Amino acid sequence: MEISRKYTESELVQLLQQRNQPVFSYLYDNYSGALLSIILNIVKDETLANDVLQEVFVKIWKQINSYDPTRGRLFTWMLNIARNASIDTVRSKSYQQSQQNMSLSDDTQVTAGGVEMNTDQIGLRKIVHQLREEYRILIDLSYFQGFTQEEIAKMLEIPLGTVKTRLRTALIQLRSIIKP
Amino acid sequence: MDVKAYIESGIIESYVLGMTSAAESAELEQLKRQYPAIQEAIDAFEASLEQSLLSDAKQPAAHVKAAIMRTIELENxxxxxxxxxxxxxxxxxxxxxxxxxxxxxxxxxxxxxxxxxxxxxxxxxxxxxxxxxxxxxxxxxxxxxxxxxxxxxxDPAVAKISMPGIKPEEGKLATVFWDRKTRDVYVLPNKLPQAAAGTQYQLWAIVDGKPVDAGLIDACNGLCKMKNIPAAAAFAITLEKTGGSSTPNLQQLQVMGQVNG
Structure with missing residues (x-):
């Protein structure tokens, strides 16, 4: 999907910070799809992912004044909001309970994380999927599930140093894959 | 510091993806101001990540945008x-x-x-x-x-000379008060009717048998001050034409009284 560049990024930010609703509508039209992809990579349930997307855009509108352009691009900022909101949703009690109920009643694909929709062919996961298994699992646990490196070392029963080295390699490979 | 090795350590990607600790982020933010190559590496990864994810977007449900716009309108x-x-x-x-x-x-x-x-x-x-x-x-x-x-x-020095009415003017009465020291004369018109228009009462002193003008009687409060008379045997009042006369009209004699002693 090609984005029609109507505004420069600084114009976009300035207008959003002035509470310009048409510009916010433009922002939604151009970025909601990419953000939904990252949410789906984490939340997996499509209905829930759309709810999270709604929550994310309301947060963007409310918190736009706290966005600092010197710390990164607007998209990077929005991407982090989407990732954090998704991880929070997955970790919430209500989500955990709904996953348990489903696993009892449904004969669906069950993994370590619970009932999952296959979103491996969407967005960032599609890129990560191209990595070797040992790297892929590290990206999954750290990026998509939000575990710390210490937690991952314990979960996988491998030394922290190994987690660090492998994660570094995984990220460098990831970069070379997405490089245009 | 080996900037190239730092850039190749995966820290850039961790930072952009929000996987760094607070300490790692702070360190990188300081270094990127110091080394433009680090900032360039961050910019490049951010740009390619954005490009890559935008090119593989998933269409959200149709109702989501309307719900968001409604919410922000309420928020705003x-x-x-x-x-x-x-x-x-x-x-x-x-x-x-x-x-x-x-x-x-x-x-x-x-x-x-x-x-x-x-x-x-x-x-x-x-x-x-x-x-x-x-x-x-x-x-x-x-x-x-x-x-x-x-x-x-x-005043004991003042003599009181009562002047009763003379026929046919009985019932009329006037009184002269004569100061023996100063010889000032005052008259009290006790019972004298208002003089008719064009006429006026006049007081006379009788000195050596002859009448001397002692002044005209005007409307006055109580005693009316008359002319100074050094000596007199009697006093009389006649009715004269207004302005008085030099000799009394004896036909119009009203009252008269003798000086005692």
């Missing part, structure tokens, strides 16, 4: 309500101002009428006061004259 009520509130306030203020104006005007009219009435009463009282003051002054003058007369009448 200033734009819609702002013009309404001041207008209502303006109307209320205008209504209050008009009511106050009417109340004020009515009150002013009421007070003006009160003022006018009180002012008229004041003017009337002022006029009355002036009249009373004038009356009082005249009474005071009269009272002083009477007091003076009493002083004269009670």
């Amino acid at each position: 009520p200033a734009q819609k309500q702002a013009p309404v509130i001041p207008l209502t306030r303006l109307r209320l203020t205008a209504a209050a101002a008009i009511i106050l104006l009417v109340v004020s005007a009515t009150t002013n009219l009421y007070f003006y009428r009160q003022f006018k009435e009180v002012n008229q009463q004041y003017m009337a009282l002022l006029a009355e006061k002036i009249t009373l003051l004038a009356q009082q002054q005249s009474l005071q003058t009269r009272s002083l004259d009477l007091y003076e007369g009493m002083q004269i009448m009670s």
Whole structure:
């Protein structure tokens, strides 16, 4: 999907910070799809992912004044909001309970994380999927599930140093894959 | 510091993806200001990540955008309500101002009428006061004259010469008070009717058998001061034409009294 560049990024930010609703509508039209992809990579349930997307855009509108352009691009900022909101949703009690109920009643694909929709062919996961298994699992646990490196070392029963080295390699490979 | 090795450590990607610790982020933010190559590496990864993810977007459900726009409109009520509130306030203020104006005007009219009435009463009282003051002054003058007369009448040096009416003028009476020291003469017209128009009473002193003009009697309070008479055997009053005469008209002799001793 090609984005029609109507505004420069600084114009976009300035207008959003002035509470310009048409510009916010433009922002939604151009970025909601990419953000939904990252949410789906984490939340997996499509209905829930759309709810999270709604929550994310309301947060963007409310918190736009706290966005600092010197710390990164607007998209990077929005991407982090989407990732954090998704991880929070997955970790919430209500989500955990709904996953348990489903696993009892449904004969669906069950993994370590619970009932999952296959979103491996969407967005960032599609890129990560191209990595070797040992790297892929590290990206999954750290990026998509939000575990710390210490937690991952314990979960996988491998030394922290190994987690660090492998994660570094995984990220460098990831970069070379997405490089245009 | 080996900037190239730092860039190749995966820290850039961790940072952009939000996977660094607070300490790692702080360190990188400091280094990127110091080494432009680090900032360039961050920019490049951010740009390619954005490009990559935008090119593989998933269409959200149709209802999501409408729900978001509705929410932010509720979150942002200033734009819609702002013009309404001041207008209502303006109307209320205008209504209050008009009511106050009417109340004020009515009150002013009421007070003006009160003022006018009180002012008229004041003017009337002022006029009355002036009249009373004038009356009082005249009474005071009269009272002083009477007091003076009493002083004269009670003075032992003053002789009292009673002048009864002479035929056919019985019933008329006048009294002369004559100060033996100063020789001043005063007359009290006890029972003398108002002189007819064109006529006037005149006092005469009888000196060595001849009448001497002792003055005309005007309207006076109590005693009327007459001319100074050094010596006289008797006093008499005649009715003369206004302005008096040099010789008395004896046909019009009114009263007469002898000086005793």
